[in-house]
Amino acid sequence: MISDNDDRWVAFVRADHRTGTIAALAGVFATRGVNFESLATGDVAGDDGLVVVTFRTSERRQRVLVRSVERLDAVRSVLVRRAEDLGVRAAAVVHLPRDVDFRPPRHAAVSWSGSSLQGQPVLVEGPLVDVEAVVAAARAAGARSEATVIQPPAAT
Numbered sequence: 001m002i003s004d005n006d007d008r009w010v011a012f013v014r015a016d017h018r019t020g021t022i023a024a025l026a027g028v029f030a031t032r033g034v035n036f037e038s039l040a041t042g043d044v045a046g047d048d049g050l051v052v053v054t055f056r057t058s059e060r061r062q063r064v065l066v067r068s069v070e071r072l073d074a075v076r077s078v079l080v081r082r083a084e085d086l087g088v089r090a091a092a093v094v095h096l097p098r099d100v101d102f103r104p105p106r107h108a109a110v111s112w113s114g115s116s117l118q119g120q121p122v123l124v125e126g127p128l129v130d131v132e133a134v135v136a137a138a139r140a141a142g143a144r145s146e147a148t149v150i151q152p153p154a155a156t
Helices: 021-031 059-070 128-140
Strands: 007-016 036-045 048-057 075-082 089-095 111-113 122-127 145-151
Touching: 007 021, 007 059, 021 036, 021 048, 021 059, 036 145, 048 059, 059 075, 089 128, 122 128, 128 145
Parallel strands: none
Antiparallel strands: 007 048, 007 075, 036 048, 089 122, 089 145, 111 122
16 A cells, blocks of 8 residues: 555566566565565576666655565565666657657656757766656657666666
8 A cells, every 4th residue: 555655666576587586575475565666677697687676655664565575586686766766777769759859857857869950869877866857858848659668787
């Protein structure tokens, strides 16, 4: 159950790349009443993979989740950060109509490239909160599609 006091978190889970790992991770969240906002897999190297999960919950429940996830046989490490932590980085690609001259909002501390006027996708990179602000502005400007990837910190 989500409350107005819940914080938004990003978990970087290094785990065995094998059948059932994602199901086990989902089971931990489900049995504790926490829903994923997003879940992405990637960065597979041999038998080791990365799962990135965003979710909302209290700090207390977040700590319980982390302890429970760390106990899973397939899990090698868990790193959790608040989503607004400027060290949580992301990249996004947005596609806008050709006639829209889109530029990221001035307050967003992102690097970007591409020209929507020329039909090019716009690529943005920076802190997750700023990238999400750019994606929201692009949607408001008529973006047809977007994709966001949350980048793991160097420590995972």
